[in-house]
Amino acid sequence: GAGVSQTPSNKVTEKGKYVELRCDPISGHTALYWYRQSLGQGPEFLIYFQGTGAADDSGLPNDRFFAVRPEGSVSTLKIQRTERGDSAVYLCASSRRDTSYNEQFFGPGTRLTVL
């Protein structure tokens, strides 16, 4: 079956611009996560959705970052006034959360480069 998909795969933007990154989770997965992976590091948690609501946004670095999931499926991560330090790979993951260990399935990521 189809896995988690993310678009675009690459995004190059200029400092100060606004960007949107999209995630299509696996069908039927109620939980959706965004992570950010800087070069040479492990992914870091940004935000978690259960259904349509952001149940935990404690990882968002500041108020320039915002995410939505209006219909409980597709999610969009929005970054305002981008800075060079925002350059990273943004990963999306989804899960069913009906097992004891909550296996998360990851998308291929969007590589964001802020010039």
Add this chain to the structure above:
Amino acid sequence: GDSVTQMEGPVTLSEEAFLTINCTYTATGYPSLFWYVQYPGEGLQLLLKATKADDKGSNKGFEATYRKETTSFHLEKGSVQVSDSAVYFCALSDRQGAQKLVFGQGTRLTINP
């Protein structure tokens, strides 16, 4: 907060060598533990997991045992193959709340024929 520390890489081995990648964690509760793998050009994939102390996770010849007394979850494989070349991430997940994953920094493994 919770954290994961992995053996620094890169690690280079010859085919059929024995592999160990060390992983230790700090957590306030009783987390679930995972190893994820990222093959070249691919996304993160779950390799194996353990959900409670003394559990052993295994997959594709890899094993890791959840050691609560040493807060460790070391990854091992008896005989590596060229196809095992990848970046390996140790991670933990709290059983409550968001159950978000906390990752180590990753270990790049290269296997030479």
